[in-house]
Amino acid sequence: MQKADMILSILSKKPIEFKVNRIYRQLFNLDFYYGVIDEIIKRNAFKMYIIKEDVDINKLVEDIIFKLKTERYKPIDLRCIINNKYIYLLKSTDISRFKEDALLNMYIDEGAIEDYILQKVLKQVLDNIYISNLNKYEFFKILDKKEVVISYLKSIRHIYYYKVVKINLNNMFHVKQMETLKGIINFKIDDGRFNVLIDLFIKSNYLRFYEIVKSDDLYYMYMDKDNHLSASFYKLYFLKIRDIVEELINSKKVNVSTVCYYDEALLMIRPGGDVKGFLQDLNYRLKEFKYINIEEYELKDSNNIEFFNYNIRFRNKESFTKILVSSKVMNASIHNFKKENRPSYIGKRINLKREDIISLYTLEIDYMYEYYKYAEDVNYKMRRFRYYHKNSMISTIALKENISIRAVKDRYIKGYKVSHQEGYNEEDKTPYLNKRLKVQKI
Known part of the structure; x- marks a missing residue:
């Protein structure tokens, strides 16, 4: 064997x-x-x-x-x-x-x-x-670690670029799109039983993995997505897109750098060559992918492009790219913890023990900081989220124990701050209340 x-x-x-x-x-x-x-x-x-x-x-x-x-x-x-x-x-x-x-x-x-x-x-x-061939050329990078993507983007002197095209594959679940995926697989694998097995996983919603988990932004962000078969399916689509981009680079004589991460790609185009023709043909060729989302940006005085839940800010007056927290994702995450613009309890957590309620909220805030630790404005953007999230936790405990919010703060929050009060040990204190994060430098 x-x-x-x-x-x-x-x-x-x-x-x-x-x-x-x-x-x-x-x-x-x-x-x-x-x-x-x-x-x-x-x-x-x-x-x-x-x-x-x-x-x-x-x-x-x-x-x-x-x-x-x-x-x-x-x-x-x-x-x-x-x-x-x-x-x-x-x-x-x-x-x-x-x-x-x-x-x-x-x-x-x-x-x-x-x-x-x-x-x-x-x-x-x-x-x-398949994937061993994806990073063969310098112009097309498939990256699977967030810190590598951040490092790559921060090194870009974007003043040298003219256009940016963002491609998102997350909504392309049309039946014809699945046939496209099967065609890519069949191109290299001539084994009927293997292809039938792969087809069974596709039909079992493995291609729709991201769509399903993205319904919960917090959960999606910290799930280890690249550890899953669906990540390879998306990379197979990028293999097809790479072939299209390479063909157009050669025919239109343009200079393009591409970075891909999970289900998104950024194509950064320098001046020179037939850029207009490249963009026209690219849009036409990508129409074979049903429901693919293509956005085109011209780099003017200021551009923010959302990429893997971060805001990538391009500014001609600055030397390098800025990496920021996505306001869109932050607002969507806050929505889970408020009602009528006020912090609100989460009903499905009321049946948990108080310690588990605090643990769950603490895990969530930790993961938000962990996910955005490379953003330059993480502490500033997280203030609003912390307000709604922390007070949602307090409201949930208050409803569970049928006491007032003030009583929760007096009974539990102060106790968690001082380890010797009310019999709490050091291990019982939640790090939620005063944990801050220094921005990770790359």
């Missing part, structure tokens, strides 16, 4: 025109699954699952392979898994599960751990067949 790493290495070195066949049988290779399990077994969620359910890992892997061999594997619909996330969160007595690995916990809670493992194996295979 060949090692999975060796097989993946061979696949990654094949030329782009090479047709891969008999790849489905590689899914019977135990080493693929043990490699994934070696990665996730380090996480507390998976450790707890194995102990609680008395799981035999060898049996778990054998069951997956048996279903594949008999062609009976069918993944659970991803929409069901994600839509039930709060049900299990609110039943849980350990709110930290929401923080540690939300995605893995959802799969475990829905009895879909086999899907989680197999989708990671499929992601490895697709990434090594």
Whole structure:
């Protein structure tokens, strides 16, 4: 039995025109699954699952392979898994599960751990067949770490650029779009059983992963999206877009730099060559992608472009790009914690224990700071969010315990500030009330 790493290495070195066949049988290779399990077994969620359910890992892997061999594997619909996330969160007595690995916990809670493992194996295979070619050229970068994107954008001397085109793929779920994805996959993979399996995951809403989780902005921002098969599906579309951009660069003699992150891309165009013709042809060629969203910006005195929930500010009078918190996302997030422009309780949290209510709110504020830690205005923009969010927490506790807001502040908030009052230990104090964040420098 060949090692999975060796097989993946061979696949990654094949030329782009090479047709891969008999790849489905590689899914019977135990080493693929043990490699994934070696990665996730380090996480507390998976450790707890194995102990609680008395799981035999060898049996778990054998069951997956048996279903594949008999062609009976069918993944659970991803929409069901994600839509039930709060049900299990609110039943849980350990709110930290929401923080540690939300995605893995959802799969475990829905009895879909086999899907989680197999989708990671499929992601490895697709990434090594296709994605290894995506960063081949300097003009087109597919990045999967936020800090790398920030560093790339901050290094841009945007005074040298004339136009910026933003492409967003998040709404392109037309049936013809799925056929486009299948066409991209079939171009390199000549294996009917493998393609049918991928089709089953697409039909189980794996292509719509971002659309579903984006209905909850807070949850979307801190979910580890690149750890999911859907991230590879989006990158396959970028592979197609890269081919179009490369062809137009050569024909129109323009200078273009492109950066892609998850479901968005920025094309930065320098003066020179047939820029007008490039933009016209680009819009025409991209029409084959149904519901793709294309926005064009001319870099004048000031431009703000929203990209991966940050505001990217281009100003000709400044040397480098500014990275700011997105006011749009911040306002949408605040909306979850207010009613009629006043902080409001969240009804579905009232049944939680008081300690868990505080823990959940604390996790949310921590993640907002964590997500925007690279923004230059994070502390300024977070003031308004903290006001609504903190007072929503206080209102929720007040309603739960049927006491006034003033009583909540007197009874709990002061106690959390001083560790020796009312018997609170240092561990019981919430960091929510006075935690501040210094902007992370890159």
